[in-house]
Amino acid sequence: MKVLSEDFFLDDTIQVARNLLGKYLMHRLPEGEVMGKIVETEAYLSKDDPACHASRGKTRRNEAMFGPPGTSYVYLIYGMYYCFNVVTGEEGVGEAVLVRALEPVKGIDQMRRRRGTSPQNITNGPGKLCRAMGINKEHNGKRLNQGNLLLLDAEEKPPVEKSTRIGIKAAAEKMLRFYIPGNPYVSDFKKSTKKREVFFI
DNA sequence: GGTGGGATTAGCT
DNA sequence: GCTAATCCCACCA
Numbered sequence: 001m002k003v004l005s006e007d008f009f010l011d012d013t014i015q016v017a018r019n020l021l022g023k024y025l026m027h028r029l030p031e032g033e034v035m036g037k038i039v040e041t042e043a044y045l046s047k048d049d050p051a052c053h054a055s056r057g058k059t060r061r062n063e064a065m066f067g068p069p070g071t072s073y074v075y076l077i078y079g080m081y082y083c084f085n086v087v088t089g090e091e092g093v094g095e096a097v098l099v100r101a102l103e104p105v106k107g108i109d110q111m112r113r114r115r116g117t118s119p120q121n122i123t124n125g126p127g128k129l130c131r132a133m134g135i136n137k138e139h140n141g142k143r144l145n146q147g148n149l150l151l152l153d154a155e156e157k158p159p160v161e162k163s164t165r166i167g168i169k170a171a172a173e174k175m176l177r178f179y180i181p182g183n184p185y186v187s188d189f190k191k192s193t194k195k196r197e198v199f200f201i
Numbered sequence: 202g203g204t205g206g207g208a209t210t211a212g213c214t
Numbered sequence: 215g216c217t218a219a220t221c222c223c224a225c226c227a
Contacts, residue, residue: 059213079210
């Protein structure tokens with residue numbers, strides 16, 4: 001499998017959020033490779049998006065968001081979970097895509113050991129997938145086309161639905177969440193989400 | 202089936 | 215001091 005190039009991430013952030021669905025995230029660990037298919041993402045934009053961490057300028061925490069496209073942005077949330085993002089668009093603009101859910105593909109036993117829960121619940125949320133994949137603050141600011149943590153291309157062009165983003169108060173009405181409909185690893189698969197609209201890539 | 206609270210840390214006001 | 219792009223468990227129906 002081929003790694004996704006910088007050009008893939010240089011595109012419009014909403015397009016990248018859609019295009020990442022069906023692609024693969026892989027981590028090479030001493031215990032072996034872990035890999036998952038991306039089934040849910042959210043876009044965070046530089047304009048009119050107060051929910052975006054970059055919206056109030058560059059700080060030590062968010063400076064990775066202002067790096068070149070294809071850089072990872074990993075941060076700690078609620079004091080105990082990490083969230084994994086990919087920087088998108090032109091360097092210095094401060095946009096990114098949050099990866100919210102994966103379908104486990106490889107190293108499932110290892111992921112289950114790290115999460116200690118049922119197979120269905122090991123990677124179906126942004127904090128969960130970081131725990132399962134062994135992603136932490138050491139990965140913040142690293143390029144995702146080289147090193148141990150990689151984003152890999154895939155032929156698949158899955159159907160896509162969009163909805164409002166999850167867990168935010170600011171700009172809560174924006175339709176910037178994208179997911180593969182019917183995939184059981186989507187984070188709110190069992191719940192209902194308002195304002196759904198179906199479209200296909 | 203659904204809801205409410207606690208865990209735990211860094212960054213902001 | 216308060217809040218956050220979260221998760222899990224206890225409890226109720």
